[in-house]
Amino acid sequence: MTSYSNYLHEAVTAARIAGSYQKYRFTSFLEIEMKGDKDLVTEVDKESERLIVEHLLSRFPGHNIVAEEGVYPQGGSICRWIIDPVDGTTNYAHGYPWFCSSIALEQDGELVAGVIYNPVYDELFTATKGGGAYLNGSRLSVSTRSPLKNTLLGTGFPYDCATDPANNFASFITFQMSARGIRRAGAAALDLACVAAGRLDGFWELKLKAWDVAAGVLMVREAGGVVTTFDGSPYDIFNNRIVASNGLIHDEMVAMLTSTASGVAE
Ligand code: IPD
Ligand code: CA
Numbered sequence: 001m002t003s004y005s006n007y008l009h010e011a012v013t014a015a016r017i018a019g020s021y022q023k024y025r026f027t028s029f030l031e032i033e034m035k036g037d038k039d040l041v042t043e044v045d046k047e048s049e050r051l052i053v054e055h056l057l058s059r060f061p062g063h064n065i066v067a068e069e070g071v072y073p074q075g076g077s078i079c080r081w082i083i084d085p086v087d088g089t090t091n092y093a094h095g096y097p098w099f100c101s102s103i104a105l106e107q108d109g110e111l112v113a114g115v116i117y118n119p120v121y122d123e124l125f126t127a128t129k130g131g132g133a134y135l136n137g138s139r140l141s142v143s144t145r146s147p148l149k150n151t152l153l154g155t156g157f158p159y160d161c162a163t164d165p166a167n168n169f170a171s172f173i174t175f176q177m178s179a180r181g182i183r184r185a186g187a188a189a190l191d192l193a194c195v196a197a198g199r200l201d202g203f204w205e206l207k208l209k210a211w212d213v214a215a216g217v218l219m220v221r222e223a224g225g226v227v228t229t230f231d232g233s234p235y236d237i238f239n240n241r242i243v244a245s246n247g248l249i250h251d252e253m254v255a256m257l258t259s260t261a262s263g264v265a266e
């Protein structure tokens, strides 16, 4: 047991509450609003966030909350929960069964606990700082595959990829030609969990938000992986370019991203 176990326990409870609700509503009629041309939000995103925030604040009333769908008062606490109530909303809205809730806790600006829960597969990914990463209680470690040509990678594309040249297309083509394969599964938090679990050997994406990555970054690190920005420099969850890997292929990924994504405005 780590000193973060109580936080982790309550985050798991919140993720399971939201996950049950998501499963119950999955493929039912949903009210959907558009946040942008391609960016959806459903009533399930909003209700999941309400359920998660309600649970966490009932246990930790003074803590700060940053979550995708709402704005919450920021008090003087050193603890901040970073929440994506439904990561993979497009999948969810289309009945494609690959989505999750992602909940992370920062203490004094440092990631200390993370939970990613996929209710369809009943897969619960957890991590605490210094305590390792787990899938349904079994310890995770990143893959040992290398070099890049032997690997399976994950990525995604920003919602504004039709209008902004920082669209990931050049990098996608280069990696598709160099690696064994690429998956675009539609939920960045689960992509990172898959790197931690050794299912993917690497992942990169741009323009992700803190709630997409916070829990997954801790999970990859605790599973022995490496997370940086595209140029290999230290990553924090407010950077908008992330590359995560098993470590063995990191330099190769950074070299490719440096050549394909350089010169493209942020
Ligand atoms: C999205 C997913 C997707 C990624 C997008 C994210 P959402 O989050 O993580 O995989 O490519 O950039 O915004 O909107 O489903 O929470
Ligand atoms: Ca997301």
Ligand code: CA
Residues within 6 Å of the ligand: 045, 068, 084, 085, 086, 087, 088, 089
């Ligand atoms: Ca979301």
